[in-house]
Amino acid sequence: MTVVRQVLPNRSDSLNAMKRKTDSQGEKKSRKRAKRPALAIRLSVAVLSTIIFLLLIEFILWLGGYGQPRDFFIRWKAAGETVYLSNQRYCEHFVPKELSRAPESSVLYSKKKSTIRIFVLGGSAAYGDPEPAYGFCRQLEVLLNEHLSGDSQDSGQNSFEVINAAVTSMNSHVARRIAKDCAAHGPDIFIIYMGNNEVVGPYGPPTLPAILYSSRGFINACITAKKEIRIGQLVKNFSRALRTSGRPGKKWLGMEAFLTSQITHDDRKLKYCYQHFRDNISDIIQTAFKSGAKTILCTVPTNIQACAPLGSKHKEGLTKEQISEWDQHFKKGRELELSGDFEAALAQYEKAGAIDEQYAELAFCIGKCLNALGRTDEAMREFIEARDLDTLRFRADSRINNIIQKAAESQARRGVTLLDIEKNLEKKADGSGSDGPGEEIFLDHVHLNFRGNFLAAYAAMQAIRRILPLASAPVAEAAPATVGLAIPNGSAGANRGFIPEYSEQELFEQSLRRLLYDDHEQYRLMMDMYRRKTMPPFAGQINHDKELAGLREALFRLRRDIKASNDSEDKYVKAIERAPFDSYLNSRYGQFLLKNGRIADAIRSYEKILKAQPFNMSIRIALAQALVQSGMKDEAIEALTSQETPYRYSRKDALLMLGAYCVRNGRFPEAETIYQELNRLEPGNVDVLINLAVAGLYREDFDAIKRGLDKVLEIQPESVQAMINMGNYYAKKNQPSEAQKWFAKAVQADPQNYLAQVGLGVQTIRAGITLRGDPVEQLKKGIGHITKAILLKPDFAEGYQVLVKIYDKLGKEDEAKKYADLRDLFQ
DSSP: OOOOOOOOOOHHHHHHHHHHHHHHHHHHHHHHHHHSOOHHHHHHHHHHHHHHHHHHHHHHHHHTTOSOOOSSEEEEEETTEEEEEEOTTGGGGTSOGGGOOOOOOOEEOOOOTTEEEEEEEESHHHHTTTOGGGSHHHHHHHHHHTTOOTTTTTTTOOEEEEEEOOOTTOOHHHHHHHHHHHGGGOOSEEEEEOOTTTTTSTTOGGGSOHHHHTOHHHHHHHHHHHHTOHHHHHHHHHHHHHHHTTSOOOOOOGGGGGTTOOOOTTOHHHHHHHHHHHHHHHHHHHHHHHHTOEEEEEOOOOOOSSSOOSOOOOOTTOOHHHHHHHHHHHHHHHHHHHHTOHHHHHHHHHHHHHHOSOOHHHHHHHHHHHHHTTOHHHHHHHHHHHHHHOSSOOSOOHHHHHHHHHHHHHTGGGTEEEEOHHHHHHHHHHHHTSSSSSTTTBSSSSOBOHHHHHHHHHHHHHHHHHHOTTOOSOOOTTOTTEEEEEOOTTSTTTTTTEEEEEEHHHHHHHHHHHTTOOHHHHHHHHHHHHHHHTSTTGGGSTTHHHHHHHHHHHHHHHHHHHHHSOOOHHHHHHHHHHSTTOHHHHHHHHHHHHHTTOHHHHHHHHHHHHHHOTTOHHHHHHHHHHHHHTTOHHHHHHHHSOTTSTTOOOHHHHHHHHHHHHHHTTOHHHHHHHHHHHHHHOTTOHHHHHHHHHHHHHHTOHHHHHHHHHHHHHHOTTOHHHHHHHHHHHHHTTOHHHHHHHHHHHHHHOTTOHHHHHHHHHHHHHHHHHSSSOHHHHHHHHHHHHHHHHHHOTTOHHHHHHHHHHHHHHTOHHHHHHHHHHHHHHO
16 A cells, blocks of 8 residues: 655745735835835926926927016117106006006106106096096196206106006006016106006906905916016917907997996905005005106095986895885986975985885985085085995095005105195195086096196196105295296296295196197097996986986087187297107197197108107107098008007007098098008908998999998997998998888997997987878988987087978978087087
8 A cells, every 4th residue: 555645835935925926916016116115205296397397388388488478667779868658558457458458658767866757556536537637646746747947857857757657447456567577667756646546456356256356466467477477478379369359349338348346335355455555555656666756646536516326236134125116216307406495305315215225326325415404524425335335336435545544644654745636626625615526527427528637737747846855946835826936046036945835726827828728638638538428327327317417518608718729839849948859749739730730840840759759659640631631541550550669560450540530530442442452451351341332322333332332241240330331331322121120239239339320319309201101200200310420429520410401391490590600519
């Protein structure tokens, strides 16, 4: 028998085998770990690679010169001298290109030791809207320099530069960045005059959800990404191109663009808005302090007595029945107020207030009644309340001005001075016997007229002379209505050091002369403001009709004065003698020469300025317009596209500008030639096609007109201008019914367009005569549209002429004569 022996494995061998297997597995895992780095390392590499990639793209973009200049001032060489010019496209970093406004053109030369340089920061009120030529900055510079002789800088006298660094629609988020750029250019004083745009300006409460808006760091990061980094500019431009591809570009709508941005007084985002404003003001003060400059912080004056709230909302939680009852009391109160029964009106308003006291218009109406009854202190409180409750927050409210006052107090050790312009203007109004600063100082809700800007500048001048010992002209402290002016060296009376003091009124009259502000300019600006006030949000104000009627009468009076006066060349020559290279004065003089048929003299005048200031784009534009008026189109284009200015136009933009100028001035053959070239450059440009059609109307090339307008409406069906011109086309073809349809479409799309209104009125009357229906009713409707047109444009002589013909045919001699007088006034 065979015995099978079972050999048992050696225990030590088994252990060794297991160990070898474990080691082998461990080695495999180690090799795997060696092949696959830790997660943290992989993430670090990914992040680092992305950063390097982005830096590489940023470097390539920088190398290629991509992007807009980031600073508020652009370095430029002119006649061998380095100057700094204000960046006309600066605000595109904060808002879309179509909505951005340019700063006033400023030039910084090398600063002389005797120069005191002042920068003004703010929005449109500080900028001088609607015309910076007569704004706060210009008037302040005139007042400060009034004591200087022609050779003041050579004789060691101090001279003043006031640089307008304020920009329409911008707020403190933008201003604090502008301040940093200004600090590199030798500032002596910063004047901060802002607060109206904190809600409606860039990165205001309506633009972001509360959770994001509450973080100033987030806002600053957004601005940095879009402004400071070229990749951010690339992304912004690319997204804009995608957004606008195949669509008509947005156009500047002014305040109308913010109608959907209503913010109530208790909105929680306002708390963050005030905090951001406080922090931004503090940053500007810190910037000024580090640069060695003083700071003047201005309270912000607003029109609270003549300007009704622009937006009102009922408080939350009211039932339909409560709102209906409120409406009844308010409506009854308005009827009583307009009839002059102010006590009874107040009783009705109080009943409405018992239901809802937060409606801004209610507070304003109560203030008007109290003011009419002589209870002025109570009225003032209601006017302030109405402004602070306004849901379209275009005016600095009480809390904004309170922040300004507290900042001035707390930062006094850093050279900060408070200038209470708001209180100063109230005192001036009290002294004049008026109810308060309203129409006699303001043009609208916040913008000052010439006198208002003078008073604000006068107060700033006194503040500057108090805080700067270097300001050579002393302040007449004992007599606030007068200012002592220093005698230039070598002048008669220099041993006394003073000339007889000028009164405030004398200085005001000097400003009028120095800046060439006359009836012509007052009329032009008043007409501009009138047109603005026919548009929302002004068109929705409770006192809109009354205010517009008052403006119309003022325009008629001014126009009569202008017709009865002679415009003398002497006043232009004298003003330019004191400031030979002033762009505004030379532009005005050139316009005077052109108006009097002296085109060659105007061209020579403009060319003289450009020899000294080749970068001056406003003079280049004026020169180009004069050249095209004299038939020198190629020379005009050359002036606009010159390499001597950083703001030069492309050939296409130059043609667009010159074409529009020719159309405005009735030079249709020249316009057609220009637009034909533009059509070859850009066949699908809607504006070009419309203007070609306009030129075709005057040649009566009806087939070309129809083809062009059909193409426009195919590209842009909502084009109001195309609708109006299609109406004109059918009117020329003697088809009033079709013309009426197109004008009606235009009026529906844009009720404020006076051309659409007059076209609809005329064709409605013609259609009523030629077609079946009630001609009397059609006549009534037609007259209504034509009357609306002349209300929208009070200088519309053609509209008055249409009404003259209608009332002549109706045998209404008095009405016909009234409109004939207005026609003659504006022809």
